[in-house]
Amino acid sequence: MTVHLASMIDHTVLKSSTTVEQIHRLCAEAEEFGFASVCVNPCYVPLAADLLKDSKVKVCTVIGFPLGANTTATKIFEAKDAIQLGADELDYVVNISDVLNNRFDRIKKEMEEFVQVRSTASKPVMIKIILETCYLTDEQIKRLCELAKESGLDFVKTSTGFGTGGATAAHVQLMRETVGPNVGVKASGGIRNYQDAMTMVEAGANRIGASSGIAIVTQKASGENKGY
Template structure:
């Protein structure tokens, strides 16, 4: 199993997600205040709440991530580039871009690759994640798209938008294996099905670099309860001479 040293390290592997499209500003503030209690790698919020997230988290090292072409990915490249530029102007640190699945189904790899290249050019040194929605793909399609994404300069493959059925741990491991085999230089972020420390540990053990989860706060809190806040009172030992 993955050797997590403490809750701080665990949180650093997690991107804490809240893409609820009917959340109020007050509810988002509560989410962000909860995020401040842990050392998450990032929070992932809708474009609407990037300025608020930057403000609330300004005294932390937590990055602010958001989404482009979410959740279906069928916008044209020019629209995605415009979205990307606008979000960078708002101060976003990381972006995930949903690929055009129609292009993938038609094997229009050149169009997908060009889109990724152009978006990465706009982003510069900020982190670009390419979301491939694995539940919509067979293994051959997964192997093809991860090669395209790596060649085009994406930093991460992200496995899902959260709008489809979460993956079972065995499916997650299979996806990690495919990505590592066909795109060994790209990093892997798993989203979907990770709602406990046990699953998070299994996913990291399998080779994921980051975990995105709506349950990031609960995962870290439970880890603290089990590993850091447990107090055991030792029983006295009496030594008797023989």
């Protein structure tokens, strides 16, 4: 199986203790290794956008993170603000309570509002919805993926990395089977090495969110985890 793994990685740092120095290092590493994006908290979007302004690396940020419990109006404000500050990709968290309360009409409306934000942006913007699959049944995951596809979102994503569990190959496979080939699937949470990443790719992921991007790609280069 031949994949360009580095170009599928969102090089991520989302801890509350993140420093300016770490953002500088994150962006330099993303350029050096050819990662798809850096994923940072909204307060660091302007810095990342400035550091990467002459680079092919995109700036990704998180919205309604990590709980998804903000109102839709708050999330949409965050989204518009992040785009104005320089974000190219937005990973927003679904309201998990709405899922558990079977309020899929609210979820669909929120998806459509994010699609509207994308359509009115002055530049291309990618929207990913974070499902936090560790809290959901397979049927709930499937329903969310169906709604995301119907609404026109760009990606469905497994996890924030702050829940009780991260990405699993079974969930990634279910998500891919549900959305088909034209919607992206991002695996995130607990992916720490090349074998983890390739397991997700083989299950159907075409983007990997990880804070261990360098370990993932350098293991490949050194010939570790042979057979992938």
